[in-house]
Amino acid sequence: MSESAPASNSRQVPIALSIGALFSLSFIAIPLIYLIRRALESDGRSISILVWRPKTLEVLITTLSLTAVVVVLATVIGVAMAWSLHSVKIPLPNLFRALVILPIAIPSYVFTFSWISVFPQISGFWAAVFILVLSTTPYVLLAALAGLRRVDWSQYEVAQTLGLNNWESFLRVTWPQIRNSVAAGALLVALYVLSDFGAVALLGVDTFTRAISNLYRGSFDRSTAAVLALILVIISAIIISLETRLRTKTKLQRTSARIIRLPNLISKTRTKLISILLLVIYLATGLVFPLALLFYRFFANAVQVDYSELFSASISTIFASALGALIALALALPLGLLVMQGSWLARVADKGVLIVHALPGIVMGLALVSFGSEISWLYQSVGLLAFSYALLYTAKSVGSVRTSLARVPQNLIDISATLGQTKMQTLRRVVFPLAAPGVLSGSLLVFLSAMKELPATLMLRPTGFETLATEMWRYTSISRFSEAAPYALFLVLIAAIPTFLINRPDKGESEEGDMR
Amino acid sequence: MTFKAVKSRFSLILAFIMTAGIISGCSSTSTEGDSLTVYSGQHEEFMEPLFEAFTAETGIKLDVRYGDSAALAAQILEEGENSPADVFLSQDAGSLGAVGAAGLIRELSADLLNRVPSIYQSVTKDWVGITGRARVFAYAPDRVASLPTSIDDLVTKTWNGRVGIAPTNGSFQAFVSAMIQERGAAATEIWLQGIKNNNPKIYEKNSQIVEAVDAGQIDLGLVNHYYVWEVSEELGRDINAKIGFFQPGDMGNLINVSGGSILKQSKKESLANQLLAYLLSDEVQKSYVTDTHEYSLVFADLKPADLPALSEIKAPAIDLSTLAGLKATQELLVKVGLI
Structure with a gap:
């Protein structure tokens, strides 16, 4: 392709990108191939007993209804909070904006333990709904916020002058414009619920992920567990395609990256009070309560904290998770660029990333054990651990990469080409700078999720490599919560730093990408 | 946020990752001299002091990977002959039985097996109970x-x-x-x-x-x-x-047991033997009873405070090796x- 390639050639897919996408695709295939291989080892009879027993239907119904209820509630609460943060004049908006993301950093087993140690009677379906809504709402909230930032408020005001009230204007003007972003966030919530083990196990709710773990634990039956995991894969594929269908094909037309009119912040007292109340209740239940409980247990039974262990576990956590986020970015970038250009290959890989995201950590762990133990220099290295994080969580960054890239106006790319810039130069000097903030916030989500990952970490870390999550497990598994407290606290503190950086108050409207 | 800001922040992050990598790289263990890789389903809090004493006594370094017993068993099953583990210690007989059924652990020496009554070991002699x-x-x-x-x-x-x-x-x-x-x-x-x-x-x-x-x-x-x-x-x-x-x-x-086994592919059988023998030694068996409140399988009359001794419970005679899966x-x- 000549240097002065006209813009019309941009549909041609650069070969390097395709190779990158092929790599991503083959990595994603590792756990799926593993599952199929294991499933094929089992005899047909025991598979049919397992699949056709009444319990499987029960587990299916429980899994689907839990997912549906959590998605609906998290979406309503997440959108409401996003709207409050975006368009209501509340005090300390940037502090709130950073704090409401932090529950993502609290592992669901810690979350659940903190609640059941105070209210031991809670268990079952609705308790799981409660816990999972608390831990997943930030995904919708982030997506909705990103969507809201792209809404041109002048339309909203036009709606108001045409006689619609606030609620009607939101429904008819704002909602259609943020719907796609919100749906993407809701999808992440659904996949989170499908793959969660901590909350459902402790609260006694039989989802597929719990059934799969019970099979591994109870009977070491890897092939029937693989069959169940494949059913889970099918369920997630269906949910993913549902979301794709829900997405409307509207394209926002804009001529530059920043021409949006921001809303005049609503300062009506009642709206303000309700908004603040909502945010405060969420933070109290989702962040303050679990941390306060850990503190309480810590001080009630004070033990010597081993600071050097705490420090080295923090460093290891940051290192492995950040490396995971980088690998995830390397997997997501070619996919994002290709999806933008309409490549089918990238679209397939894009969906694959999401399916893999719904796999329970133990399945991913065993898949990579099976694959990695063949390669002795790679096995139980930080690299393989980080790679497992990337596979598990690329879904959280691939969307933000894609939408951030899609938001780079085509005419700027065309102008760059007419000014004699090569494709690479255009990417480097026009596309990446505009897409960077969104990409960064997607990587943050990968980082936060990787920090608390436990089952795959236990299997894949180098022997003796302790992260904050494994240190917490070391104590919680023998019910020593007081000793786990400092590690949980550090997990949240470390999560807070990049979260605040991305929400820097001095940057005003910091552009966060949505997640897909 | 401008691109410059993002870029400088990005390089800051990269620099940090590299520093962290160097620090954590330095702290990783070297494998000079005799060393063993142990997969331990028995808890770090209880085992670490014992392992340290073992290393001090014998000079054999231990690389211990802690985990849930059943998950470690599943991991060993996946690793198969490529497993880096020499010794597998488990919280329960079931996990040992699962690994044994796959033929991944080896027959133990009579010296080890003779330390505990035969009801607390595998009938195929490939694992031995350590505590009850x-x-x-x-x-x-x-x-x-x-x-x-x-x-x-x-x-x-x-x-x-x-x-x-x-x-x-x-x-x-x-x-x-x-x-x-x-x-x-x-x-x-x-x-x-x-x-x-x-x-x-x-x-x-x-x-x-x-x-x-x-x-x-x-x-x-x-x-x-x-x-x-x-x-x-x-x-x-x-x-x-x-x-x-x-x-x-x-x-x-x-009565269920925690127990130990040696992996078939391990090239360090004699070192692994030493570790299991240490865990079954009089001294360590006594410390289990006082420190972790478990039963010693070697001394049937030792009892955790206020409890009946193993010999008084009269547990049903069950073949523990078949409790697996x-x-x-x-x-x-x-x-x-x-x-």
Whole structure:
């Protein structure tokens, strides 16, 4: 392709990108191939007993209804909070904006333990709904916020002058414009619920992920567990395609990256009070309560904290998770660029990333054990651990990469080409700078999720490599919560730093990408 | 946020990652001299001091990977002949049996096996028990006037809604497997159905059951004996839960074991032997009883404070090696609807 390639050639897919996408695709295939291989080892009879027993239907119904209820509630609460943060004049908006993301950093087993140690009677379906809504709402909230930032408020005001009230204007003007972003966030919530083990196990709710773990634990039956995991894969594929269908094909037309009119912040007292109340209740239940409980247990039974262990576990956590986020970015970038250009290959890989995201950590762990133990220099290295994080969580960054890239106006790319810039130069000097903030916030989500990952970490870390999550497990598994407290606290503190950086108050409207 | 800001922040992050990498790289262990890789399902808190003493005594370095026993067993099954592990220590006989059934562990020397009674080792001689844990009931003394004498009492009306169990937990499932072995599947199903009809409270972990007894949610729960200490130590106070045994010889008094094995592909059999011999030595066996409140399998008369000795419990004679992965157990529990 000549240097002065006209813009019309941009549909041609650069070969390097395709190779990158092929790599991503083959990595994603590792756990799926593993599952199929294991499933094929089992005899047909025991598979049919397992699949056709009444319990499987029960587990299916429980899994689907839990997912549906959590998605609906998290979406309503997440959108409401996003709207409050975006368009209501509340005090300390940037502090709130950073704090409401932090529950993502609290592992669901810690979350659940903190609640059941105070209210031991809670268990079952609705308790799981409660816990999972608390831990997943930030995904919708982030997506909705990103969507809201792209809404041109002048339309909203036009709606108001045409006689619609606030609620009607939101429904008819704002909602259609943020719907796609919100749906993407809701999808992440659904996949989170499908793959969660901590909350459902402790609260006694039989989802597929719990059934799969019970099979591994109870009977070491890897092939029937693989069959169940494949059913889970099918369920997630269906949910993913549902979301794709829900997405409307509207394209926002804009001529530059920043021409949006921001809303005049609503300062009506009642709206303000309700908004603040909502945010405060969420933070109290989702962040303050679990941390306060850990503190309480810590001080009630004070033990010597081993600071050097705490420090080295923090460093290891940051290192492995950040490396995971980088690998995830390397997997997501070619996919994002290709999806933008309409490549089918990238679209397939894009969906694959999401399916893999719904796999329970133990399945991913065993898949990579099976694959990695063949390669002795790679096995139980930080690299393989980080790679497992990337596979598990690329879904959280691939969307933000894609939408951030899609938001780079085509005419700027065309102008760059007419000014004699090569494709690479255009990417480097026009596309990446505009897409960077969104990409960064997607990587943050990968980082936060990787920090608390436990089952795959236990299997894949180098022997003796302790992260904050494994240190917490070391104590919680023998019910020593007081000793786990400092590690949980550090997990949240470390999560807070990049979260605040991305929400820097001095940057005003910091552009966060949505997640897909 | 401008691109420049992002870029400088990005390079800051990169620099940080590299520094962190260098720091954590430096702290990784070197493998000079004799060393062993141990997969330990037994908890770090209890094992670390023992391992350190072993290294000090023998000069053999240990690289220990801690994890959940069943998950480690699954990992070894996946690794197969490529497993880097030399020794596998497990919390329960079931995980050892699963690895044994796959032919991944080797026959142990008679010196090791002779340390403990043959009921506490594999019939195929490929793993040996190290400590014993008794199945007991934890109860609230102020709410339970007359103690049950048999596991069969718990299906009577007296206990309706008062009992806690953890049916997904390996320790409960091992007990059910033992019952199937002793009484047959049909009788076991009747007992499970009886428990189910008595509206038990279901928990995920033994420690949750003890906490629930202490908190007054249930009056009695089926657990392993040491959890009562564990919970009390965590809470930093005496708890309203006591350990009770069924009458000697009752099905409910099953003794399960933690144990050790040597992997078949390990090239360090003699070093691995030394480690297992150390864990079965008089000194260490005594420390298990005082420090972790477990039973010594070597000294049948040593007992954790206030408990009957192993020789007095008269546990049912069960082949522990077959407690692993009994499909029948899972199927029964599923059929009755407890898991």
